[in-house]
Amino acid sequence: MKAAHIKQYGNIDTLIVGEVSKPSITASQVLIKVKAAGVNPVDFHIRNGMLKDSGTHELPLVLGWDASGVISEVGDLVTGVKPGDEVFVYAPLTEQGAQAEYIAVNADVVAIKPKSLSFIESAAVPLAALTALQALTAHGQLQKGQKVLIHNASGGVGNFAVQIAKHLGAHVIATGSEAKKDFIMGFGADEFIDYKQDDFEQHVKDVDLVFAAVGGNNIVERSLGVIKPNGRLISLLDEIDEQFAKDKNVNYARMLVEPSKAGLNKITDMLESNQLKVTIDSVYSLDDAKQAMIKSESARATGKIVIEVS
Structure with a gap:
């Protein structure tokens, strides 16, 4: 599958858009076909090597941990969601990221996408x-x-x-x-x-x-x-x-933000009742993930940067 990833830590030149292995899921996970992925400052901090010596990640590493999309597969132990459900998620920073065609993530941190939001808007929400x-x-x-x-x-x-x-x-x-x-x-x-x-x-x-x-x-x-x-x-x-x-x-x-289905459900309630609004700064294609990260590093975004995957 196509993904924005790194094979070594370093500056923007280390970011590659190319083929990596499609993830497989465990019994407690779901596979999400990603429609859009958020871009956050933590992405370039991790690319720069923030966790390089911690043993947290294996390379190659897909970046980005916000996603919206459609569930493609569910593990044998998963309940509450099913293939075809439209969802959004903040995936754990310790795992592979979301700027890719697919992401595998534990089902207990995945929430149903707000009905009033597009996939692009939904991808801008979870981590932030x-x-x-x-x-x-x-x-x-x-x-x-x-x-x-x-x-x-x-x-x-x-x-x-x-x-x-x-x-x-x-x-x-x-x-x-x-x-x-x-x-x-x-x-x-x-x-x-x-x-x-x-x-x-x-x-x-x-x-x-x-x-x-x-x-x-x-x-x-x-x-x-x-x-x-x-x-x-x-x-x-x-x-x-x-x-x-x-x-x-x-x-x-x-603080470090924790993935939370309950938190996403609270946020969805606020979004659906117009108590919370989403501001999109810019939208890039997956092929232009490097430009999206450059914009993020500039610290000049007003609202969220999003990558449209499919």
Whole structure:
């Protein structure tokens, strides 16, 4: 089958679109004929070698872990889904990815695709929306009436986070570039800070939660000073010393998103009731997967980048 994959770790030149073996399934898995696959920053981090020395992956490695498609085969122990079902999934990062004609994945993390969304829109949802949901709820414990600061609110994760935080009844302060202010405010943010022109520390204080959906610029450590005592700081990328945060009376965690059928079902409910909207930045063919990754690495996408497979 055709897939976007790597045979060695390194820069964009290591990404190949070509033939790899079609996966076979175990008794607890389903085989999905992929219609579309999402593109996320974790893709190029893994390509660069983020997990190179961990023994996590075997090469060649298919990249991308968001998928929407149609179930082609089911394992003997699988219940609840059947061939022909339209589904979407965030597949475990530890396994082979989704930028391919087929993906094999455990059935217990696969959810029925939202009926109101196309395959392309559905592929834009799983990893980013699950990340936002888990960051704000499981890790951030955000409650109605609380105040949250969301860094990089125009990104794939950030714009879902703004919407989910508003759905939870929070007051949302969002950072982004001035060019994307209208986009961010359109999702319901209560306040906007242009990170290029203003230091957020000068405008924010006593928030219950900071969600750093971006790294660099010392943003995680700088955020410690704007959080109320015993508040929370959740980071997707950059790490700080946990004891350093404790000394500032802040509960800090660097999170990794977990595949979750239940989470996808919650997100589907929000999508179907128009409480959550999907923004597509751009769509590429599988043959143009390298261009899609270049766009992702540019950090200039507004919303999600998607690869249309079939």
